[in-house]
Amino acid sequence: MNSLSYWAVLFVASVRNIFTHKLKSAVVGLLMCFGTGLVVTGTALLDSMEDSMSKSITSSLAGHLQVYSAEAKDELALFGGMMMGREDIGRIANFEDLERVAEQVENVRAIVPMGIDIASITGGNETDRVADTLRTAVAARDQAQIDLLRLQLSLMADALRSEFEAKQAITADKEALAADLQNLDRLQSDAFWLSLSDDPELAIQFIETKIAPMSSDGLIVYLRYVGTDLDEFTKNFERFEIVKGEAVPAGHRGFLFAEKFYEDHVKHKVARDLDRIHRQVHEEEKTIAEDALLRTKVGQMSRQYRRISFQLRPDDAQNLTSELRTMMPEVRAKDGAEPSLEVLLQAFLEVNDQNLDERYAYFYESIAPKIELYKIKVGDVMTIRAYTRSGYLKAVNTKVYGTFNFRGLERSDLAAAANLMDIVTFRDLYGLMSETRREELEQIREEVGAAEIDRQNAEDTLFGGSGQSLVAAPEDTAGFDEFRGQDLAGIREDLAEAYNQRFDAETVARGVALNAAVVLEDPDRLDETKAALQAAFDRSGQPMKVVDWQTASGIVGQFIIVIRLVLYVAIFIIFLVALVIINNTMVMATMERTTEIGTLRAMGAQRSTVMTMFLFETVVLGLLAGVAGALGGALFVTWLGHVGIPAGNQDTLIFLFGGPRMYPAFGLANLAVGLVSILVVSLVSTLYPARLATRIPPVVAMQAKD
Amino acid sequence: MAPIVRIENVVKEYPLGNLVVRALQGVDLSIDRGEFTTIAGPSGSGKTTLLNLIGCVDVPTSGVVEIDGDSTSKLHDKELTRLRLHKIGFIFQSFNLVSVLDLFQNVEFPLLLQGGLTKKERELRVRDMVDKVGLTPQLRQRPNELSGGQRQRVAIARALVTKPKLVLADEPTANLDSVTGLAIIELMREMNAKESTTFIFSTHDPKVMEHASRIVHIVDGRIHSDERTDFLSSPLAETGGRAEAQAAP
Incomplete structure (x- = not known):
């Protein structure tokens, strides 16, 4: 076998060759250096981004793992997916069962039930608001206030009247307009204000139902919300913090707006516009003039x-x-x-x-x-509406306790994509019936005489001669007097009751959820725990899907994969170019060294020896350039880590960066990947020229005539 | 004992565009161990081709080339390479030293390729050889720090360090001035005598030719003449003479 000295001399020859052929080494070395630097920087940035994004996602909404029904038709997409928040992800019939299984699995710190859906909130318009203030004033017998409000309503009526009179010339539905004008007259009549003292609720309902709809400045906001166990949520999602108001007290129903959503959608329109202009001038250094x-x-x-x-x-x-x-x-x-x-x-x-x-x-x-x-103030009770799975419109009242943020993600729309609500209210809104609701429905059925009709007898029942009318003809009711005789104040109190209802921890646990977030003790063991959890559910006979945060976050989670793909393609292309250049340079260098190689072959060096010399040369050069490049990349990343990369106003970037600035860091893995990939590239690019060198016949040594 | 080189009816053709150039057209030659032979002839006569065939860096189109009993046309590249490594030393017209290695490393290189010696043994062999060519003071110098004559002496040391049976030198003095050239031939002759190594070299310099014990003239790819010289009577001829005696039928 060849002695160590054999390898040593080949090595020495290779190293000296590198320094002898300076131009070649410089070209190839710079390419390798640049390539390694790029790989180190690129992968370090990506890793940091993935890390930041993972923190954004895991600490805001997703937890480390998400569990949902295996019968789901769509995939869970916490930050919005293709179905715009109406994904059918099945349901978890009884969260308690799930909790019991999950708690047995090692490394699971907590499991938090969730239900994500979209809903709309409709705040009243200005007229509604005045009507509401009037109600308070009447109750307090504050005549001065009542007079002021009357004046305000009268001014509003004037504005509306002038608008309607202009409209009258062009509208086709003149009757409706005439009715509206009549109602405005009524609002401004002394008789109406006298009736206020007789039956205040009736008069106010008139304003709310007949006057308010005339102006269209009402608020309709569509929002995504997460119904969850708010106590557990607050405890386990470390970035959660209250901005305005307070957290929903334990056992209370309640709603928390995402601060950015609140500012962007619930704030007064003019204030919002002014904020935006102010921000653009001051933070983006734009000028209104330009x-x-x-x-x-x-x-x-x-x-x-x-x-x-x-x-x-x-x-x-x-x-x-x-x-x-x-x-x-x-x-x-x-x-x-x-x-x-x-x-x-x-x-x-x-x-x-x-x-x-x-x-x-x-x-x-x-x-x-x-x-x-703000159209809805902290402390207000608002009505939130949503379509249930079966298509009914459901509405519940809920109290707004405050607004929240995820620390570092204050300015990210994505992080503010979901508002928070207690899970009990969610169940009501989602159309999941509680026992009392079911009873109530039965009672209504009895009252209206609706009967269950089975398929076989449907025709007989519906068209047979029994003569019994299934639906009572509606009584002809019109005008604002339709409420006369009803206990309006009583109904209001009933509604108030619902959002004041308390519940205990058991109610939270024992019931439906759509998905559940699992928070781990040690996030590094995610894959392991995921498998363990999946196995535990399989064993327990609950068909559940366990997915990691990246999968669960929907399109957002795929961002990083796309970016990674783009980087890899870029690196691949750069390496391909480097490969061609290195290859060409080496082929030229080989040609220059024909005599030397021929001489070695003549002296008795085997082809493998020539190949070894060439590979040595590339590996040594690759290592030198690679280490330089890796160091350069590491230094660059370290520098970036000090100054930070600003996310600007790019919402996605804020989310990916886990805050307004990302401070990247590099790991040994990045260096290793950089070095290994450059060595592979340089070896591959040397194969052809090295092979060419081994084909140089020894006879060329004899032909060298100086 | 069989001759170290036996050539029988060797033809070597090269393609040159559409033509085929016949560099050797039926050569028969036998060289015995210990001979100090020169192959002479004008440019293009085929002497380098013949030397290439003997040096196993090329194989004949037809005919037989036997080196130390091995027929080269039957051997693969790997075996030919091994044959060169163990039995043949080369001295080139342009010296062909490895420029990135120093004198010692250049001389040591064939030993490393051969393997089998300890570091100490190698060093002894190299130092001894370098001493014989008189370059001990330059042991750690690189080729570009040496003169032409010195370089060729290094090449001689490198060719001889493995104690080959046969040393081939293609116009070893062509790139040297006449005084240096003669000194190199003297050195080769001395090695031939001391190590009883067979030397075959090509030249077209009559002064160099004079030093050979046998001159083979090649003209147009054929052996024109094959003569023993007066050199036989010189004091150095004794060893050469013995070889010749053995080769005689």
């Missing part, structure tokens, strides 16, 4: 002045008018007269780069407290 989009936004905002003027009480309106006149003395009405509040407001909202900060401050200082800054 940015056309921003200018358009300012224009749109200024046309929303009625959203403010309608909400102001008459006395506030008067004060604001005089304040705005002082602030902007140059503003006049079209005919040169003293400007009205609406003209002033429009002018006020026409902000520019110079007055933006001043007006922003003034808005929040002087206007915001007088208007309804």
Whole structure:
């Protein structure tokens, strides 16, 4: 066998060859260096991103693992999937059974029941709000307040009337319009306000049902929510924090808005627009003067002045008018007269780069407290509606306790994609019947005389001669008097009752959930625990699917896979190019060394020896360049780790970065992958030239005539 | 004892475009152990081709080339390489040293390829050989630090260090001035005598030719003449003479 010295001399020759053929080594070495640096940097960034994203997802909504019914028709997609939140993921009939199995599995810290669905909230419009204030004022016998509200309603009626009169000329449905105008007359009549003291609820219901629908500025917000065990959720999702209000107390029904969702969808439209303009000017360094989009936004905002003027009480309106006149003395009405509040407001909202900060401050200082800054305030009870699986529209009342954030993800829409609700209310809303509900339904069936009809006898029952009418003819009821004689106040109290109901831990556990989040003690053992959990469910006879957070998060979870794919394709292409260049350079170098190789062959060196020399050369060069590249990449990543990579306003990036900035770090694995891949690439690229070298016949040594 | 080189009716053809060039057209030659033979002839006569065939870096188109009893046309590349490694030493016109290795490493290289010696044994052999060619002071120098004559002496040391039975030198003095060239031939002659190694070299320099014990003239791919020289009477001829005696029928 060949002695160590044999290898040593080949090695020495190879190393010296590298330094002798400087140009070749420089070209090939730089390529290898760059390639390694790229692999190290790229994979380190990706790993860091995956790590950050995993924290974003696992600590916000998903936990480490998600469990849902094996009978699911669609795949669970926590952050939204192809079905836009209406995925059919089956259901977990009794969460308690699931919990019992999961708790036996080692490394499981907690299992939290969840139910995700979409719903809508409809807040009343301005008229509804005034009506509600009126109700309080009447109950408190606050005549001054009642008078103020009457004035406000009358002003609203005037605005609506002028709108309708203009509409009358062009509308086809003149009757409906006439009825509306009649109702407005009624609202402004003294008789109506006298009736307020006789039966206040009736009068207020008139405002709510006949007047309020005339203006369309009501709030309809669609939202995704997660019904969950809020106590367990708060305990196990470390990034959860309350921003406004308070957490839902244990055993209470309640609702928590995601802070960003609340700001973006529930806040007063003008305030929201102003916030956005303010943010773009200050954080993105845009100017209204130069940015056309921003200018358009300012224009749109200024046309929303009625959203403010309608909400102001008459006395506030008067004060604001005089304040705005002082602030902007140059503003006049079209005919040169003293400007009205609406003209002033429009002018006020026409902000520019110079007055933006001043007006922003003034808005929040002087206007915001007088208007309804949020359509639904913390502490309000709101009605939330959703379609059940069978297609019924269900509505429940729930109290808004506050808003929450996931720390670091404050500005991510994705993280704010779900609001939180207690699971008991979720079950009500999702159309999952509790015992009392079932009884109630039975009772209603009896009352209306509805009968269960089986298929075989359907025809007889429906068309047979029994003459019994299945449906009673509706009584002709019209006008606002349809509520007369009913205990309206009583019904309101009943509704109030529902969201005040308390429940115990057992109710939470014993019941339906759609999916469940599993939080682990040691996230590094995720795969192992996932398998153990799956096995445990299989054994227990509960057909469940256990998926990791990445799968469970839907499209978002696939982002990282896509990015990884893109990186790998890029690396592949770069390596392919490097391969071709290295190959060409080596072939040229081989040609230059024909005599030397021929001489070695003549002296008795076997082809394998020549091959070894070439491979040695590449490996040594690859190692030198690779180590340099890996160090370079590591340094670069370390530097990035210090300064951080800003996510900007890219929502997806914030989510992927796990916060507004990502601080990447590299691991030994990144270095190893970089080095190994560059060595493989350089070996592969040397195979052809090395083979070429072994084919050099020894006879060329003899032909060398200087 | 069989001759170290036996060539019988050897033909070597090269394709040259559409033509076939016949470099050797039926050569018969037998060289005995210990001979100091020169193959002479004008350029293009076929002397390098003949040397290539003897050196086992090429095989004949037809005919037999036997080196130390092995017929080269029957051997594969690997076996030919092994044959070269163990039985033949090469001295090239352009010296062909490995430029990245120093003098010692260049001389040691064939020993490493052969294997089988300890480091100490190798060092002894290399030092001894380098001493014989008179380059001990330059032991750690790289080829580009040596003069042409010195380089060729290194090449001689490298060719002889494995104690081959046959050393081939293709125009070993062509790239050297006449004084140095003669000194190199002297050295080769000395080695021939001391180690009783068979030397075959090609040249077209009459002064160099004079030193050979046998001159084989090749013209147009055929042996034109094959003569023993006066060199036989020189003091160094004794060993050569013995070889010749053995070869005589």
